[in-house]
Amino acid sequence: MNYADVEIMAPAGSFEALTAAINAGCHSVYFGVEQLNMRARSSINFTTDDLVRICQQCDAHHVKTYLTLNTILYDHDIRLMKTIIDCAKESGVTAVIAADHAAMAYCKEVGMPVHLSTQANVSNVETVQFYAGYADVIVLARELSLSQVAGIITEIKRKQIKGPSGELIKIEVFAHGALCMAISGKCYLSLHSHNASANRGACIQNCRKEYVVTSKEDGIELEIDNEYIMSAKDLCTIGFLDKVLDAGVSVLKIEGRGRSADYVDTVVSCYRQALEALQEGTYGPDKIEQWTTELSKVYNRGFWDGYYLGRTMGEWSDAYGSKATEKKIHVGQCVKYYPKIKVGEFQMASHTLRKGDQILITGPASGVTRSHVAELRVDDRTVESVEKGDIFTLPLTEAIRPKDKIYKVVTA
Numbered sequence: 001m002n003y004a005d006v007e008i009m010a011p012a013g014s015f016e017a018l019t020a021a022i023n024a025g026c027h028s029v030y031f032g033v034e035q036l037n038m039r040a041r042s043s044i045n046f047t048t049d050d051l052v053r054i055c056q057q058c059d060a061h062h063v064k065t066y067l068t069l070n071t072i073l074y075d076h077d078i079r080l081m082k083t084i085i086d087c088a089k090e091s092g093v094t095a096v097i098a099a100d101h102a103a104m105a106y107c108k109e110v111g112m113p114v115h116l117s118t119q120a121n122v123s124n125v126e127t128v129q130f131y132a133g134y135a136d137v138i139v140l141a142r143e144l145s146l147s148q149v150a151g152i153i154t155e156i157k158r159k160q161i162k163g164p165s166g167e168l169i170k171i172e173v174f175a176h177g178a179l180c181m182a183i184s185g186k187c188y189l190s191l192h193s194h195n196a197s198a199n200r201g202a203c204i205q206n207c208r209k210e211y212v213v214t215s216k217e218d219g220i221e222l223e224i225d226n227e228y229i230m231s232a233k234d235l236c237t238i239g240f241l242d243k244v245l246d247a248g249v250s251v252l253k254i255e256g257r258g259r260s261a262d263y264v265d266t267v268v269s270c271y272r273q274a275l276e277a278l279q280e281g282t283y284g285p286d287k288i289e290q291w292t293t294e295l296s297k298v299y300n301r302g303f304w305d306g307y308y309l310g311r312t313m314g315e316w317s318d319a320y321g322s323k324a325t326e327k328k329i330h331v332g333q334c335v336k337y338y339p340k341i342k343v344g345e346f347q348m349a350s351h352t353l354r355k356g357d358q359i360l361i362t363g364p365a366s367g368v369t370r371s372h373v374a375e376l377r378v379d380d381r382t383v384e385s386v387e388k389g390d391i392f393t394l395p396l397t398e399a400i401r402p403k404d405k406i407y408k409v410v411t412a
Helices: 015-024 048-059 075-091 101-110 125-131 146-159 189-194 238-246 261-280 285-296
Strands: 007-011 028-032 064-069 095-098 114-116 137-139 170-177 212-214 221-223 234-236 251-254 326-338 343-348 352-354 358-363 367-372 376-378 381-383 385-387 391-395 405-411
Touching (some): 007 015, 007 170, 015 261, 015 358, 048 064, 048 075, 075 101, 125 146, 146 170, 238 251, 238 261, 261 367, 376 385
Parallel strands (some): 007 028, 007 251, 028 064, 114 137, 170 251
Antiparallel strands (some): 170 234, 326 343, 326 405, 343 391, 358 405, 376 381, 376 391
């Protein structure tokens, strides 16, 4: 396996996350515009007016751009779908991630490359062959084992199944992030309970909650203890990434368009380091432990291997929300950065910041900056702490911008 050819695809739900992904070393990003994508509710979606800026920023760093247009489409969506695809092609987007045949057909009509979404639930090579007329890259169903994935890739090579580009079909899989309880995300629970369709990007994630079972016969209620029976733990493949890639996978997809910039920064950094370790022959238990510790610091519901190693049932979370070992507290924002002396000036908005605290700074153009407070100065005097209302400076080696947010990072 030539690990140098593997692509790490990062989520971008905001400009902060986009910049963080690029700085962390991703090879491509995926994002949504308007409402026709699977994270229409949970992420700060871009508009078609943002496409040129996104493409210019990514092109400058040789990062590919993938636009998600993977919801169910109704007749009244067709005009908007075509407008989005036209804008994507005009702006220079690399490819569109689609699941609906109408979107794929229009992409083919206008010459826009297509990557097939996991929403299409591709689970066998015959289906790969069917979609090869539309897509160059196919995201397989998330419920497949690695042996099934490897079998499909072997057959693609044996049968020489090629996409519209004339190249062999590439296979993409999810490497890290949230998993849905439903087959490849085809869930109807949110629609049933709140008239908010997950298949239209409006999932309210009521599967993540704790439930009580009530007997219809006598009304007796039983609380379901210990496990949130519909809330799967997060997928994490960093401990067996060698096996994933040895199956022949070309693209590693990181889930998380609804996640923060620091989540994107941490996850992309860990998987990029793991990929480089595989290239260098240094991938092993000690590094895996270090990466897993880092991944545990940002949003997660606990980790499991997914279905890749042969499991047929999900592994469920035992708590609501994140199990991250660290959390961030917003304390203020940047007023100015002085590049010659490498000092940032900030105004405190809340809480207290002390010398020695771990800090996180995020911004649309800055991405994510992590540091420790080595020194605090107010009115050119050294102080041990600053509080709400204080204007202070601290040394920072990385450049930041006015209005960037500063957070204090603490143990969760």
